[in-house]
Amino acid sequence: MRAYGWAGPDTPGFGICIFPARKSKCREGTAMPVGIFRVCLVVITAIINRPFLFPKENGTVPENTEEIIQKMKEREENLRLQKLRLEQEIAGQEAAQQALEKAAKVVEEIKEEKVPWDMWTALSMVIFLLIELWRQDFQEGNWQDTGAEEDDMAVLGKAFKGVAFPDxxxxxxxxxxxxxxxxxxxxxxxxxxxxxxxxxxxxxxxxxxxxxxxxxxxxxxxxxxxxxxxxxxxxxxxxxxxxxxxxxxxxxxxxxxxxxxxxxxxxxxxxxxxxxxxEDVTGCICDKTKLGEDMLCLLHSQGNTSxxxxxxxxxxxxxxxxxxxxxxxxxxxxxxxxxxxxxxxxxxxxxxxxxxxxxxxxxxxxxxxxxxxxxxxxxxxxxxxxxxxxxxxxxxxxxxxxxxxxxxxxxxxxxxxxxxxxxxxxxxxxxxxxxxxxxxxxxxxxxxxxxxxxxxxxxxxxxxxxxxxxxxxxxxxxxxxxxxxxxxxxxxxxxxxxxxxxxxxxxxxxxxxxxxxxxxxxxxxxxxxxxxxxxxxxxxxxxxxxxxxxxxxxxxxxxxxxxxxxxxxxxxxxxxxxxx
The missing domain is CATH 3.30.460.90 (Beta Polymerase; domain 2)
Structure with a gap:
């Protein structure tokens, strides 16, 4: 048996997928259905163990659904217009790129070691990473912290447009x-x-x-x-x-x-x-050379201290x-x-x-x-x-x-x-x-x-x-x-x-x-x-x-x-x- 486990950094639970590691002559013929089954199982497991996809456990529709949808549409439009992204988004992009590169490297290593992983297993890992990055960027707490400021930025980008300027x-x-x-x-x-x-x-x-x-x-x-x-x-x-x-x-x-x-x-x-x-002794020899007991610097006396x-x-x-x-x-x-x-x-x-x-x-x-x-x-x-x-x-x-x-x-x-x-x-x-x-x-x-x-x-x-x-x-x-x-x-x-x-x-x-x-x-x-x-x-x-x-x-x-x-x-x- 092979066990694949993954746990998010912010949640108490994690999902484990267990697949039988058996060798069969018909493996090549059934690789595609098995791969699709694995992807579906991974997504279902993520949904069950990751309540972030359904933030309201009671399943009721919030009263301000239309307002939330409108804000999300406005934000999506603003993001397309803005060339400069916030530092958190830049960091997220860099993390995603690093994660994808790491995943690709792992896949290459697995291929070299001839481990019986197929393309669908690697795709499952990529889906996990993308879902986690999406969650970190749009979870409820972060949205409230940065949403208002991003709205300000969007308005600021349009502030000069439409102003009736004097001739x-x-x-x-x-x-x-x-x-x-x-x-x-x-x-x-x-x-x-x-x-x-x-x-x-x-x-x-x-x-x-x-x-x-x-x-x-x-x-x-x-x-x-x-x-x-x-x-x-x-x-x-x-x-x-x-x-x-x-x-x-x-x-x-x-x-x-x-x-x-x-x-x-x-x-x-x-x-x-x-x-x-x-006290500026950069040019005085008494600071660079130990004078004898019978010698006295005329510029500095024993009473002058800093x-x-x-x-x-x-x-x-x-x-x-x-x-x-x-x-x-x-x-x-x-x-x-x-x-x-x-x-x-x-x-x-x-x-x-x-x-x-x-x-x-x-x-x-x-x-x-x-x-x-x-x-x-x-x-x-x-x-x-x-x-x-x-x-x-x-x-x-x-x-x-x-x-x-x-x-x-x-x-x-x-x-x-x-x-x-x-x-x-x-x-x-x-x-x-x-x-x-x-x-x-x-x-x-x-x-x-x-x-x-x-x-x-x-x-x-x-x-x-x-x-x-x-x-x-x-x-x-x-x-x-x-x-x-x-x-x-x-x-x-x-x-x-x-x-x-x-x-x-x-x-x-x-x-x-x-x-x-x-x-x-x-x-x-x-x-x-x-x-x-x-x-x-x-x-x-x-x-x-x-x-x-x-x-x-x-x-x-x-x-x-x-x-x-x-x-x-x-x-x-x-x-x-x-x-x-």
Missing amino acids: KATLASFYEKRILGTTGDMARMREMVEGFADDLLEALRSVCNRDADMEVEDCMGVGSMYENWRVRKPFVCDLIVPFAPPEPYCFRSQIWCSGDSFAPDEQGYGTIKVCRAD KPSSEMEDLLCFKNTQYLDADQVMKWFQIAVTKAWNRISHKYEFDLSFSLLDSPGALKIKFRSGKSVAFNLTPVVQYENSDVYFISHFPRNELVAELPSSTRWFLTFAVYERRFIQLISKTLPAGACHISCLQILSFLHGKQCSLTGPSGLTNYHLKTVMLHLLQARPSQDWAPEKLEARLQDMLKFLEKCLHEKKLYHFFVGNEKVPAELGFPITFQRAEPLNLFRPFVLRRDVYRKTVDTFHEMLRNTSALINEYTVHIPLAHTNGIHKEAI
């Missing part, structure tokens, strides 16, 4: 009336804020102890206000202020792509160690460590700014206050007339000799998780981003539409969020989309008359990134960054940094973001036409008068 005349009028009409005062605001910030920092230096306190450098403007694409009010100038420790100390930084001390979810961050300058001490805490380090603490830096900076303002407040006819408690330099100027001007003055630490900076605190949203320790610092590439936009703008046609596209997209997203609440998308994501397209498309494609086409490109690119949950940082891992920028090679050779990685971990935020994106697409024409009422109705691309 060129409507877009041009909207941009002139809504965007240009509200950004004309940005230059005067920047000039006023920069002048006041320089005065405030000069006063800050005068109140600090030059021998024991941090040394503050001049501020630099970054972000949308200095890249000329800010559209949402209130306008806020972002200024970063590099600072350094007093002599003989220095900062030594470590980034996530230079070692193994960072967890995978901490990509994009770094640490800053406070050391004495004489062990943490209370002196490190005075240098804004985390307790009992040599690592710079972002919270300590925040407290120090707020106290220093307060002292500096008290020294120069008599010169100005307005009040200065902190507008956000959890941000070290979120300041607000309030005039006696009631008007106010907000700006951010944020302390940063330079990374080596580059224009990459560690920033103590960054504007956070739902996607940015809290860091496990205040010794982990964010990295900002804002200076290089501003420099790249300036560099690429010189190669584009006069009046290029790249900034206009970003401004319109930022306006639409901001308006939609004001209606339906915040989403996981930020203006930084929108700017990243523009940077990728600027590098990918020829310069002539950004002519001013191609505003409509490029805006649609940005929306489609953003749709694709949401679909894949992948939006890579423009600079990190990008080897095509122009050499003229002088961008650090360390970051160019690093693994690409996915800005949408939190979407994989936070499905609630992801669905909210997708819903907001869909709603924004549907409302695009209505939002734009709301500010172009002077355009004749014939040019509103089908928008009804009530919508205007």
